[in-house]
Amino acid sequence: QALHAEIAGIKFDDIFLNASGVHCQTTAELDELLATKGTGAIITKSATSAYRAGNPSPRLSKIPLGSINSMGLPNEGLDYYLDYVTTKQADKPMLLSVAGVSYTENLDILHKVQDSSFMGITELNLSCPNVPGKPQTAYDFETTERLLTEVFAFFTKPLGVKMPPYFDIVHFDDMAKILNKFPLAHVNTINSIGNGLWINEDTDTVVIKPKGGFGGIGGALAKPTALANVRAFRQRLNPTIKMIGTGGVVNGRDVYEHILCGADLVSVGTQLQFEGPSMFARLEQELLAIMAEKGYTSVDDFRGQLKIIE
Numbered sequence: 001q002a003l004h005a006e007i008a009g010i011k012f013d014d015i016f017l018n019a020s021g022v023h024c025q026t027t028a029e030l031d032e033l034l035a036t037k038g039t040g041a042i043i044t045k046s047a048t049s050a051y052r053a054g055n056p057s058p059r060l061s062k063i064p065l066g067s068i069n070s071m072g073l074p075n076e077g078l079d080y081y082l083d084y085v086t087t088k089q090a091d092k093p094m095l096l097s098v099a100g101v102s103y104t105e106n107l108d109i110l111h112k113v114q115d116s117s118f119m120g121i122t123e124l125n126l127s128c129p130n131v132p133g134k135p136q137t138a139y140d141f142e143t144t145e146r147l148l149t150e151v152f153a154f155f156t157k158p159l160g161v162k163m164p165p166y167f168d169i170v171h172f173d174d175m176a177k178i179l180n181k182f183p184l185a186h187v188n189t190i191n192s193i194g195n196g197l198w199i200n201e202d203t204d205t206v207v208i209k210p211k212g213g214f215g216g217i218g219g220a221l222a223k224p225t226a227l228a229n230v231r232a233f234r235q236r237l238n239p240t241i242k243m244i245g246t247g248g249v250v251n252g253r254d255v256y257e258h259i260l261c262g263a264d265l266v267s268v269g270t271q272l273q274f275e276g277p278s279m280f281a282r283l284e285q286e287l288l289a290i291m292a293e294k295g296y297t298s299v300d301d302f303r304g305q306l307k308i309i310e
């Protein structure tokens, strides 16, 4: 298997999946991803306890070299996604993303997942930048440690976390020390680069309505930060904690670079948003071509093998 991976004993026959939030809010979207050639797994939109309409539109915009979004955590509610991942007959793993808008909601949601029949991987989103008035949990180091301590006191199923980008080496050190205290299945990095701003040059107006135009930045613009976070956490985390690389993937070379930095799986958001699910077959073909060119028969041959200048 050239493009294989394993997280928490769950095997993936392909390394690609959607980034949570993109093409995964409804069962129709999730079904389409399951049926898409090249996806090794799918992940749901981050679920809150109850349905959320999210922020007013326009709340997502394509910008040169990427995207900006302030969706505001629109989703159908936890029961909708729990029902889907526990009843859908799928031939590939389904990951459940969850995101409480408060500390206690995170605990409530994870108790419900623990008590459900879902046996797959849950991803706790600690990095939603777009809920007005709510800070990203993962930028609060003490709260992150306290939350994970409380969660692992009762949660016994596979659990990963979705992290925001960090921009300071000491932050990589300190957050990795915290994450290494817990039996995490995976770390998924990065979420969008929070609270960017884009201006329409014809109208001198912001391009999204919520938060006066502030929103998370994704796409090619995010790749340098994404690769750095994958690399930094791979270098610091226990090898038992697997890595999902997210951010800036447009082509096979970008996928190859995420794997060089240590990614086990690679998720794609912005490019999927604008190209659609046929993108996955293209990425797979482009990655396999690069691997063939270099004489690699498996991702195991080069994962984490980024070279530095001695």
Ligand SMILES: C=Cc1c(C(=O)O)[nH]c(=O)[nH]c1=O
Pocket (backbone or CB within 6 Å): 021, 046, 069, 070, 071, 072, 073, 074, 099, 125, 127, 128, 129, 130, 131, 191, 192, 216
């Ligand atoms: C779950 C909320 C998120 C959203 C959102 O729903 O606004 N956008 C992102 O770029 N990342 C998120 O984690």
